[in-house]
Amino acid sequence: MRLGLIAAVLLASAAIAPAHAQQAQGELQPEEFGNVKIPPDTEMLFSVDLALNHVVDGRTYVLDAKTLKPLGIIGTSFLGMINVPNGTKDIYVATSHQTRTTRGERFDFVEIYSGEDLTFKEEIPISNNRAQALNYRALLQPSADFKYLYVQNATPATSVTVVDMAAKKQIGDIPNPGCYGIFPASKTATRIATLCGDGTLGTIDVKADGTGEMKASEAIFDPDKDAIFTSGYRWGEHWVLPSYAGNIYIINVDGETATLIDKIEVSKGVDGDWRPGGYQPLAVHDKNGVAYMLMHSNGTEGSHKNPAEEIWAVDLKEKKVVGRSKSVPGIALTVSQGDSPALFATDGLKAEVVRYDVPAAGKDFVLEPSATAPGGATPDQIEVR
Amino acid sequence: MRLGLIAAVLLASAAIAPAHAQQAQGELQPEEFGNVKIPPDTEMLFSVDLALNHVVDGRTYVLDAKTLKPLGIIGTSFLGMINVPNGTKDIYVATSHQTRTTRGERFDFVEIYSGEDLTFKEEIPISNNRAQALNYRALLQPSADFKYLYVQNATPATSVTVVDMAAKKQIGDIPNPGCYGIFPASKTATRIATLCGDGTLGTIDVKADGTGEMKASEAIFDPDKDAIFTSGYRWGEHWVLPSYAGNIYIINVDGETATLIDKIEVSKGVDGDWRPGGYQPLAVHDKNGVAYMLMHSNGTEGSHKNPAEEIWAVDLKEKKVVGRSKSVPGIALTVSQGDSPALFATDGLKAEVVRYDVPAAGKDFVLEPSATAPGGATPDQIEVR
Amino acid sequence: MSGLIDKLFGAIDRAAEKGSRQMAHRLGRRSFLSFVGKAAVGGAIMPMLPFDRAGGGTARAAEEKTDQECEYWRYCALDGFLCTCCGGTVNLCPSNAQVSSVTWVGTCQNPADSKEYLISYNDCCGVASCGKCLCNFNLRERPGYRMAVHNDINWCMANTPGTYHCTVAAVVGLGSSNG
């Protein structure tokens, strides 16, 4: 009788005659509801959208990296950071929630999402002092072995939250005064470096009790004349970091203090005052040892967030520019790590993501988009895995 | 010394020489920070934006009704309802917040904002079953004396939450099965009517213990052939409600059951199959007894949300159309209640709000925009006070 | 019949039973999100109206339309973001969004066989709004007092979390219309 009642009410509302409905059952099977299954090992592109006009509702659009067709969305909320490291299938997010959406009390968390089906897995509460910032990789970094997650804080006093991912809890909050950004060592899970306002890098060894002291390196850069972008890329044991004036700093952070391995003067001797620009101006293909950079011409003081006109390929061993190609007005760049790498750029004007297949070795470095897709409202970071 | 240190660090960062700064103090006064004060009795326009692409971050844009210059924003969050009644300076919101912004646990509240400076005043927790819907006035209504606030619920079972605004708490949750929308009586604070799917209206008298029974009226309309929009307008003791087929129903809800006072066949005898459309197709100038309606031609089954091509003026006492004018593609309409009323329409294509000064009596009913302004991303309700 | 309806609407009963009231009319179902535009990509509303085709809001579906277009025949009473543009399919949610436990229905004519089909519109829930392929057709749509055919409400209402993400449209039977 319950069903009879339900059916009657439904039919009264929707104007379906019972006879027809019964007929339907004989003739066709109702379609199933459920979820799409993402094929295992799908290479994914992540377009991170801070959604500035709705800043509490940031999100990351996940796309099939080959076709740029949508796979799903991960909510990254209020100026949340995301990191999609190789070596795990997890996706790390550090973000803030307020009890009344745009007001109320603030609660910060590290959140873990599945890289297989994009579902929420778990959350770990952290102290409410993380840097609520535009999306920069260096503000959320795992240790090389994924045992620790490091979160850059700013109140505006700066410090680094240390999360023990096995214990599922925050174990420390270590000051990195005058410094910003996290660059984990490649070998020691408890060692991180950070860029400092006096031109040094600080190195912190996290002790078992979650404390640590920062040890300064020699002066490595000039923050007034050649500031280093906090958005860099790990290359083997080194970090590769572009600078405002058009140089690439290769820095080793595995020692007790950081050391400058190399400084490549990319723009030197090139006409047009070319400089890197955007929010994530550099990506490195690890095996090939090539850095790709978003470059704009007529660079001046203050132009360091200008979108790209060209993408340059820089051989990090040969220390020279090996290719220049026109580019969409990119503000963020990444590269896939396979044998046939592709570059992915965020077009800051159209808020689109663009895929460029990297020409094979020996061929001209000419980039043509092989696919484009919407990247969100105000995307400022791009990752591929 | 503290100040000395602060200054030194500031100056090092910002490259300000102390001499200059001292000079500055002599030469100019630093500007004050603080808040704009909205002049008292500013007539305000409210453009309610559900912000569909960021549905947890809905908001209401508040504008100066004369100039349409912005005054501020009130966050209305996840499909929140807003009501800006005359007779109080408060602004009522009923909305939902989730503990993790787009996920987590849901908490519903009635929130009160100041109509003078738009600040948050207080919140009252309510049960988590309110209708999370597009913005319809009938889903949040105060009693005529502001002692009670009524919130339409849908789980999808429908009921009405009763909030005692003096006691600052929910006192009841009264089923209105098969019915939807709240139309308070003009004289009895504890009496509300609701539109029902069988073509009747139900009347509920809220008892002191927060319970109530619904009494059905005679059949008043045909939901299949001439469904009544739930968005109506109070006109003295009556509610004025447009219908899909182009009629205006004038209904009195002050009695123990609702009664049909009048039915004006607005579209009858007019070529072009004109029908009302949009989310808030009707507004009434109380004193003049004129209803204004958003009308589109070639109306068919399913066209009831189509934007307007014209705005029609209907004299509710004479029961006839007294004016027709071209209109922006309006999907929501309201009217100010002064001696020189203005109409305000939401342009559904441009997501703009438009002000039309109503021509004086005796003049041709020709509407020309006197001001326009952005109305949000996906605005669907408009109010003036 | 009972098997079909049971399957279709079993979930809504379970959802309603969680609440304090249980009424016959709790069957009401439908996804909200009526809005004018039919396309919103990357935060920018591109205003294209449902009525900018012959036939007004009646969604006289063209056979050649794909399921990523508002005019696809099944969408004659759909109001929301097409899941086909969000990582889902016409009847499956994206991998991380939960299918709504309650739903609204429509009756749409398939131009391929000219038959009317009963369509269940389920919202996919618990993920930030998709923001792509916003569609709004309202054939036989009615206000909330006919909840089963009302589409201006969040049909993720009975899910936890209940954030609206996108909408699927599944054929669940043959129907006949009196609209």
Place this chain on the structure above:
Amino acid sequence: MSGLIDKLFGAIDRAAEKGSRQMAHRLGRRSFLSFVGKAAVGGAIMPMLPFDRAGGGTARAAEEKTDQECEYWRYCALDGFLCTCCGGTVNLCPSNAQVSSVTWVGTCQNPADSKEYLISYNDCCGVASCGKCLCNFNLRERPGYRMAVHNDINWCMANTPGTYHCTVAAVVGLGSSNG
């Protein structure tokens, strides 16, 4: 001097003292929200670049610009929504938004007298993002290791609630630049 600086930055000390650490560099201040576009109205980004004028990102301000335009001289290191488009003024927040207790600074040249002025950029806080008049100039802007001149972070960070709403730009002194 001490009066000025005290007034300007007293709040930040109080804010920092709430925390567990207190360092000289806590002075850092600046509103986040760097983005490419300079205008976003009603949800639609209209991409106009800061560099589509002669002078690139140096914000060579034109004297005739109003304070509702990105190129207005005071905005040479402002990254965010202009409060002048949100119900505020060039130095006052909208009536219901709280001025940030911490702030970043810039040094901008006023074309009227060709002098360089020290500008305090304060965010207005606690209200949903305004979404109008998005501007992004970066003269002498530096990454977060120079926090006082960093503009890619929420300078409502020390307010409760800390939602970013819009940004004001107040003249607080004369300055000189070495950029």
